[in-house]
Amino acid sequence: MRGRLHKGEDKWLRINQIMRDRKIGILAVQETHLSPEDVDDTHKLFSKRPQVYATIDPASPQSKGVAIVVNKEVSNIVGIKTKVLIPGRALHLTILWHADEKLTVIAAYAPNDPTENAAFLETMEEKARGLSNPDICHLSRWTFREMSGL
Template sequence: MRRRLFTTQGQAASSKWTNIHALVRDQRLGILTLQETHLTPTLVDDIHNLFGHCLLIFNSSDPNNPTSSAGVAFILNREVMSTSHSKVHEIIPSQALLLTTTWHNSASLSVLNVYAPNDYHQQTSFWETLEEYWSDHALPKPDFMLGDFNLVEDPIDRSPPRLDLSAPSVALQDLQLSLNLVDAWRTDRPSERNYTFRTSSNSFSRID
């Protein structure tokens, strides 16, 4: 199984999807998750017209401002996996999308793609809403949760090291516990430092 996380912010629209298509094709990725997609239904249709023979796109956009705010998507590679039984559940528009599909035509697979709020004061309710959603709906628990979390759970994931606000981190940990999820990367690399985001002041963090 091959999956990859990709953020599309900052790329020109004319080259973005050509690059994504090339990435999926050349690396033979089965599932690509995107955040900050800024896509409208019309744009999704246009992309399908260009690359629909090999890519299937599931997108969730901000209903009020789709081209300027958030957005999450799954890109499925039709050339390496069957997409006939694939479907998505929109949990929080533009911020949380659950994919259910089959892998190698038999094994079921569920993947949760999230784009958490940048504002720490909104993050606690975001993670709590996800936990409540699973309590209220008969959905499969995700085998994987990935995306842009916009926080870190451990000081080692920031440079210079520091803890984020405790309430959002606790809410995320409660969600992980309820869904039987762990930070697999950190579990496998308990002392490694590797960062996914850099600020203009040269601080680093692993928030993806």
Template structure:
């Protein structure tokens, strides 16, 4: 985060227990703020999502997190320019595609019930692709799961901006050696109003060993200081 000047890092499958958070704070509290939501039943071995804020380049102290589904979905609200706030929805979707419809429906109904502001970004590990081009070998995913995700995206006015800008390009963020497949499971969706504010898209191998690539984008609204 320091070397690449990453302001906000969204992590999935964190498996963080309270003692882990304490250890991280003891080591990195001067530079980082970690906001984590754990699986309530198996915090050390299942699910978990976190926002990691770089205190050197973000307004980390005034950031807030609202949990939508513990360990699976949470939204960060943080000041980024003067009195402007940005809302980022962090997602770790279930591995089982048959669980997806209920998951996406619950995210949508909880968002409405909590009367949350429309997110500027939704990102994470979706364990699902919307288009056959995002898998190799190419194939469609579970139709009901895709429909439920798209219903949520439409309700929140979110777009897969990278795919819209690169309609024919193939890019994969996850490889399965067991099944000899590639897929673009990790994505960043954005509000339609930010179509011209996202630059420097990237997907790279993380310095921390993982079977997922790290996907990144720079949020840079015209004539504004960006993070």
């Protein structure tokens, strides 16, 4: 995502629109740079649809950051449980999905350096012990940029 703005426009407007139009229930986003205040502002702006769960690295708030966005129009946000595995790098979320089934998602943004990457994966595995195993794990070490036509 690389921050909040793209060509002067708030990327959360586009995310909200895409989630609405395509009826996306859960979206994992990287490089969000979202402070708790930014999350609150997003909830105030889009009270109907996206519920944002985010983690930021307090030591580097202008880099890193992952979020899991839940579309309240198509998903039940009651009882969602989150755990920050690594601040700014990995977030674990469990949601009631259909009837009494649960869905567990991990959004993670791994370091580019191979040595740091290995330590990151070991730490993430250690921190996730005892939590629900993920049904979906969005893990990347690349930066994705918005493409036209999406």
